[in-house]
Amino acid sequence: MTAAADDERIHSLEIPLIGTSLLVPSAAVAEVTNPFDLHPVPGAPAWLLGVIGWRAQAVPLISFEGMIGQAATSVQPSSKIVVFYPITGRRESDFYAILSASEPRPQSVSAATIETEDPTRIPDTPLIAAGVRIKGRTLLIPDFDALRAAFYP
Amino acid sequence: MADSSQYLCLVVEQAEYLLPSVASVAIEQRDVLTADNGLGAVVAWRQTRQGRWPAYGVNASFQVSRTPQWQRAVFLGTGSSVVGLVADDVRLLGRTDLHVVPFTPLGTPPTRFGHLFNAAWVDGQRVTLVLDPNGLIGFLRGLGGTA
Numbered sequence: 001m002t003a004a005a006d007d008e009r010i011h012s013l014e015i016p017l018i019g020t021s022l023l024v025p026s027a028a029v030a031e032v033t034n035p036f037d038l039h040p041v042p043g044a045p046a047w048l049l050g051v052i053g054w055r056a057q058a059v060p061l062i063s064f065e066g067m068i069g070q071a072a073t074s075v076q077p078s079s080k081i082v083v084f085y086p087i088t089g090r091r092e093s094d095f096y097a098i099l100s101a102s103e104p105r106p107q108s109v110s111a112a113t114i115e116t117e118d119p120t121r122i123p124d125t126p127l128i129a130a131g132v133r134i135k136g137r138t139l140l141i142p143d144f145d146a147l148r149a150a151f152y153p
Numbered sequence: 154m155a156d157s158s159q160y161l162c163l164v165v166e167q168a169e170y171l172l173p174s175v176a177s178v179a180i181e182q183r184d185v186l187t188a189d190n191g192l193g194a195v196v197a198w199r200q201t202r203q204g205r206w207p208a209y210g211v212n213a214s215f216q217v218s219r220t221p222q223w224q225r226a227v228f229l230g231t232g233s234s235v236v237g238l239v240a241d242d243v244r245l246l247g248r249t250d251l252h253v254v255p256f257t258p259l260g261t262p263p264t265r266f267g268h269l270f271n272a273a274w275v276d277g278q279r280v281t282l283v284l285d286p287n288g289l290i291g292f293l294r295g296l297g298g299t300a
Contacts, residue, residue, distance in 0.1 A: 039280045041270065042215035043263035043292070051256070051273065053280045058256040058273035093255055151259040 014105040014139060015082055015098060018065050018073055020123075022098070023107065023132060023139035030083045030095060032104055035075045046072045049099060054083060061097045064142070067150060068125045078102045087148045096151065109134065160251065160274075160283070161227060164242040166220060168213035169281050171246070171253075171274055172227065176286035178235060179228040180243055181208075186226060192219075193298035196239055197226060208237030209293045215269065217296060229286055236293040252276065253283060266291020 013029055015022040031054075038050040038061060047066030051058050061081060066072030080103055086094035109132075117131030117138050127150065129143035159174040179199065186197040186208060194217040196210035208226040212218035223239035230236050256273040263269060269292055272283035 037278045037280075039282070040214065041258050041282065042213070043269045044258050045260040048259050051280050051282070053275040053278040056252060056275050057254055058275055058280050058282075060256075060259050062259065091255065094257065096259065152257065153261050 009108045009110045012107045012109050013082070014107050014134075015064075016101045016104065018101050019070070021137070021139045022064065023109070023134075023141050024084075026106065028084055028144075030085050032100075033081050033083065035079050035081055035099075038075060049074070052081065052097065054095065054097075057093055057095055059083060059095045059097050061099055064098050064127075068123045068127055073099055073101070075099065076101070080104060087144055087151070089148065090152070107134065107139075160246045160253075162242075162244045162246050162281075163227060163238065163240040163284075164244075165211065165238075165240050166213040166218075167241075170270075171251075171272075171281055171283040172229070172289070173283070173286065174245060176229045176284075177227050178230065179206075179237075181226050181228070181237075183224050183226070183239075191298070193217075194296040195298040196223070197237075199226070199228060199237065204233065206235045206237055207293075207298065208239050209296055209298075210239050211296075215292070230290050234290065234294070236290055238289065238293060256282065262288065264288070264291045264295050 122131035
């Protein structure tokens, strides 16, 4: 890898979950907000925690932990809501949100600052594209194509 | 997305849901329906010349419930496939009062007829989901109890 590639930094956001963290490009995130009125969606899977009213849109809030086979989380005092732009190919109003266990942290990552995590140490699910290690911590990178397939089967 | 000019607001165990008013073929008071005293999902029937239409009872989570406080039933569908949903109250709302936007629930729909909802009324941080008539009909028919 060249020095230029090593220096290429990607502005990212670390989203703390229960027991692990996600790493996503900051460009995918529309806003981080405090939890507010959450409305249940009857007939939805357990990982769909409900829907919020945000910028005049109805935005579904998901528990990523629930999507990868762990117990679905619920809103806690320390929780934050991370609103994502619509996944490629969806309507421009199809925002969605992930419940974060605490305040997300910005990360500026480059090839020089991350290591690939041992695949045996990351959850065995198509929703995770890869795992990386940053400063000794494991962060999971979601597979947005797989997310789209799970969201809109 | 719902595109009717008016919506019915259905109150089910204190939860409110909207239904495009054009989807409704009848709204009946409880006292003109025939009670079904069984243990199934059908809590009442509407007699018609062609037969009878079942009215189903669900709670705010759309689980089968024989809640006693319902006062009205909204019927939707066509021909012999008309089904009803009982509600504590039913009000007619004008579209001018509402900001209705498309909404797709995530994940696998509860029935092969699709999701229960296809739009939402967003009023600030308050969200009221709009029922998809086809999804609702399929869901109610799937509850059985009409044999």
